[in-house]
Amino acid sequence: MxxxxxxxxxxxxxxxxxxxxxxxxxxxxxxxxxxxxxxxxxxxxxxxxxxxxxxxxxxxxxxxxxxxxxxxxxxxxxxxxxxxxxxxxxxxxxxxxxxxxxxxxxxxxxxxxxxxxxxxxxxxxxxxxxxxxxxxxxxxxxxxxxxxxxxxxxxxxxxxxxxxxxxxxxxxxxxxxxxxxxxxxxxxxxxxxxxxxxxxxxxxxxxxxxxxxxxxxxxxxxxxxxxxxxxxxxxxxxxxxxxxxxxxxxxTFEKEVYSDLYGERGVTPILNPITSTPFVVNDHSWHVPRPVRGPPQERPLPSEAFNETVEEATQSLFPLIGKYGMDYMYNACSTTARRGALDWAPKFKEANLPVFEALYKSVKDGSETRRSLEFNSRKTYRQDLQKELDEIDNQEIWRAGKTVRALRPDANKDEL
Missing domain, CATH: 3.40.50.720 (NAD(P)-binding Rossmann-like Domain)
Structure with missing residues (x-):
């Protein structure tokens, strides 16, 4: 709010x-x-x-x-x-x-x-x-x-x-x-x-x-x-x-935990797919961040895919939203980008609303709690978690991102 x-x-x-x-x-x-x-x-x-x-x-x-x-x-x-x-x-x-x-x-x-x-x-x-x-x-x-x-x-x-x-x-x-x-x-x-x-x-x-x-x-x-x-x-x-x-x-304790679980599950999970999906080859692969259709010459290189999604979001858009608000961020965009964003925002909202409704129900009825307790109580918890994180780390867009991040002006050049 x-x-x-x-x-x-x-x-x-x-x-x-x-x-x-x-x-x-x-x-x-x-x-x-x-x-x-x-x-x-x-x-x-x-x-x-x-x-x-x-x-x-x-x-x-x-x-x-x-x-x-x-x-x-x-x-x-x-x-x-x-x-x-x-x-x-x-x-x-x-x-x-x-x-x-x-x-x-x-x-x-x-x-x-x-x-x-x-x-x-x-x-x-x-x-x-x-x-x-x-x-x-x-x-x-x-x-x-x-x-x-x-x-x-x-x-x-x-x-x-x-x-x-x-x-x-x-x-x-x-x-x-x-x-x-x-x-x-x-x-x-x-x-x-x-x-x-x-x-x-x-x-x-x-x-x-x-x-x-x-x-x-x-x-x-x-x-x-x-x-x-x-x-x-x-x-x-x-x-x-x-x-x-x-x-x-x-x-209250209730409001805090409901909003926290709902918020962290509603925001954090979308960051990876929302930045990767525009460049996914098909529904079965998260490893090649390139368009589904089009000849090879139209497909962006991994560096371009990362720069046009993750880099722009984290280094340009999110900081503006955090500091000045969403309307300021829109005003800072080009007229073409702004028009497209405003036109497509309602469609994304409509598509995601059922997911958020299901998520809130899962938080409220304790399903998320039971899932968290079950997974985090496993003896193999750390190994299971690392396997999931490794899958993300090995996606092409995030492997490309390591090189892009190393090129930032404030990066440690030894990382290249």
Missing amino acids: SFSRSSASALKQALKATAPKAGRQVAKRSYSLLARQAPQAMMATRLGATRGVKTLDFAGTKEVVYERADWPLDKLQDFFKNDTLAMIGYGSQGHGQSLNARDNGLNVIVGVRKGGESWKQAQEDGWVPGETLFDIPEAINKGTIIMNLLSDAAQSQTWPEIAPLITKGKTLYFAHGFSVVYKDDTHVVPPKDVDVILVAPKGSGRTVRTLFLEGRGINSSIAVYQDVTGHAKEKAVALGIAVGSGYCYET
Whole structure:
């Protein structure tokens, strides 16, 4: 859902006036590089910036936005002065959120399987065994806010061991509503005597961390499933800011998981076929990105196929949409391209509507949940996944893309 023009303009002006300058560039390939501590001056700017925007008009609907300006660093640290945040799991979200909360001066510990890959990664990032790094049961016992950021499948598998350790007075925190909403399939039923809250960043844990280090912040949804203390909502907002959110939007566990599963399945899956299909030879091959008909001299070369689809979409069109909106992108196109896009858009919408309707039904009735749990719980999960990814990587359009990407001005020329 997008801003109305007036509120979007107001927000842009507010952000432009107060946005901190980006910090040093962060290497995207290394978690350890992302583990460096944010400069104190940057932290003060990040949590202290005043934007003056509270209630915004989102396409005719008024919504309250909870901002980091409401939680300066001293207030944040005072609010959590008696708490220990126990981060359970050190995957993408666990990594990013725990490091951000640590840099914000909160008492954070990490709980993962001792000796595993996550344990080793956590040590590389500065977590100390016996001081800030523990196995999962010990971390839960030591923590007051239990941040369960294991994968959805792992949350289901480990719940019988974890549940008895979440005792009265603790807070149970999730970054996704999956386990709680689909409790009939996951068997994750929170204890009745604890606050249960959610902070769901709208991006990967790597993005959460990178934006934090740049002095920016990610959008996050916050929700309360169970409020025993009467302070669950305030706690959710504060934790949202602590883990790197610039601003937070209130939702429910149900709405978060439905929109998340629907959105990621409705957007991510179309990226490969929508860029490959125009150049597919027939319905049985994804390996030769060239037109079905026409003599050889009319068929584009692999480099041209990639440039006319993936490269144009990712390097030109998507950035314009993200920064200025869809109408701006159309206005930036040539008159011929714009006319064709506007004429064909309704046809694509009509063709795809039945697919999206089936998708939403599959999300709502739990079919997507059961499929995810079944696949991600397999002992051969990683091998099965890699096989699927290798099939994509071996498609001609993506093999051609490796060479095209290496030719970009900012590319590492050693990749050629």
